[in-house]
Amino acid sequence: MNIHEYQAKQLFESHGVPVPGGGAATTEREARELIKEHGPDVVIKAQVHAGGRGKGRIVKRDRTTRIYNDLTADPERYEGQITGRRRGGVRLAGGTEEALKEFRPMMEQDARLVSIQTGVDGVPISAVLIEQQTSIAKEYYFSIQVDGANGQPLIVASAEGGQSIEEVNRTNPRAVLRVPVDPVEGFPAFRGRSLASRLGLPSSAVRPAGEMFANLYRVFMDMDASLVEVNPFVLTSEGTVVAIDGKVGLDDNASFRHGGYEEWRDRSQENPTEIEAEEANIGSYIKLDGDIGCVVNGAGLAMATMDTLKLHGGEPANFLDIGTVNRKDRVIEALRIIVNDPDVKTIFINIFGGLARVDIVAEGVVDAVKELNIQQPLVVRLNGSNVEEGRRVLHDSGIAVQTADELGDAAELAVNAAASGKRRTRSKG
Incomplete structure (x- = not known):
């Protein structure tokens, strides 16, 4: 979850980080x-x-x-x-x-x-x-993020601040310093001073910069953050260090330890459909810019589904992992979210039943089509547990649905259906 710059600076200031x-x-x-x-x-x-x-x-x-x-x-x-x-x-x-x-x-x-x-x-x-305003002598970059590969915090810093760190890493990778942090040891001020020296800060600024780095690490740990970034922090004309920008990302998985982060959350910055999906508790939903609504179980399969759609020339309208599905109402709620998205021209349901029961998913699809009066073309690919029963449910229901056994075939059907929908819309105009 992102927070605003002014909120990030409130956190910085409360932890002893100098800000304007x-x-x-x-x-x-x-x-x-x-x-x-x-x-x-x-x-x-x-x-x-x-x-x-x-x-x-x-x-x-x-x-x-x-x-x-x-x-x-x-x-x-x-x-x-x-x-x-x-x-x-x-x-x-x-x-x-x-x-x-x-x-x-x-x-x-x-x-x-x-x-x-x-x-x-x-x-x-x-x-x-x-x-x-701050009188700037030089700009620097500093961030703390999660190194997922090594399971520990990672500090990234550079003497080339005020610009994209990705661009600096591309054009001058030696200018980017990476410092792994043992979460047990933490990042005390003496390590911060060492980093400040490596960044080339003048000797008079090494101690305050080291303390600032250590305090930013405290923000990262105290708030269960996924990112703390200062781009730039500056050496002022008076020789002091100041964080003139600030970005903090909070880890949603730790929200239960912080009252849901409600005091930091700004729902006006979030997609209304994503909020609706969260409140409906249908799984992980992210709105995208395409026109093919996706209902998939499992994050890996959901990403593979989106990749396959793009491979066939389509664009997904969302990422949705509805998880293990053993209730029809969960399928209905997921499709309600998808149907209410005005960008969706086609709905693609891709379910692999491991713990999930495919027949229950199929029953949920049939009920949703009738209850929600779904008009968009529907493409369904089912596999796994109780798949034959699930396919029979769809076949006997009488609803308009296209099915395929292979992911590539199903994706192609969905892309073609979305393209047909676009042509119909243009012809009506």
């Missing part, structure tokens, strides 16, 4: 107070769960218009479709009036930020972080 003075505002009154306290020169940052804010665009979209192309690449192409367009979700301002001029478009009703990471429709802006 500032806070989040949602109203002009709050903005004025923050500018008065931390100005006159401030940074204005739109708060969304996405990167690329600086190169993105603030847009105010007509409620009847959907955006299907990259606004950042060719913004003038959409003249007349969008109002209130402004470049950038990160702005510098000097003085109250200039700062408010940058603040207002971000907090207008229906304002959204479109960046390379948001998709074409962008995401709503939840708040605006207003903080004092």
Whole structure:
């Protein structure tokens, strides 16, 4: 689960990590107070769960218009479709009036930020972080993430901060330092000082940087985080170190230890269908950009299903692992989520019965088609436990369904059905 930058900095500050003075505002009154306290020169940052804010665009979209192309690449192409367009979700301002001029478009009703990471429709802006500007001498990169292969935290750092660490690793891999951390030993300040020296920080900044690294590791452990990233932290002109950016990802699997992370969660940044799927407890659901709705049991099979669809020229509308299915109502709820997605042109059900019973899945499919009045073409591939009974249930039901025994054949049927749906939609237009 992602949290906002202002929330990440609250965590940093509570753990002794130096951050610029500032806070989040949602109203002009709050903005004025923050500018008065931390100005006159401030940074204005739109708060969304996405990167690329600086190169993105603030847009105010007509409620009847959907955006299907990259606004950042060719913004003038959409003249007349969008109002209130402004470049950038990160702005510098000097003085109250200039700062408010940058603040207002971000907090207008229906304002959204479109960046390379948001998709074409962008995401709503939840708040605006207003903080004092920092005099920067040099930028650095620091992160802590989970090294799944070795089962331990991994610190990644570089003296080339303020840019994509993936790009730095591609162009200059020797500039990227990797430090495995024994979770029993932890990451004490003396190890942080060693890392600071390796990054080339001046001697006067080595001790405070080492303490900052150790405190960021405490954030990572205390919050059961999956990622703590500061890009960049900076050496200021005064010789101090400050985390001027911050990103924290929280591990959903540990949410039970933190009250579900509810105080940190912002549902406005989440896909409504994903929230609906979570509340229905149908399994792991992630919305994608395609038009073939997928209902699959098992994460590995779900990924293989999506790969096979793409191999045949199709695009999955979602990832859905419904897990072990031995109840019809679970199948019905899963299909309810899929059917309610307006992007779905075809539904592809791919079930392998190990612990799951294929006949119960088939009964759930039949009941769902009748109960939900499913109109989209339906492709079903069943295999495993009680498969013959499951196929008989589908055959005897009288519902319109295409079946196949092999994954490739079933995927091809689904792709063709989706393509036919697109052609029908265009001809109606």
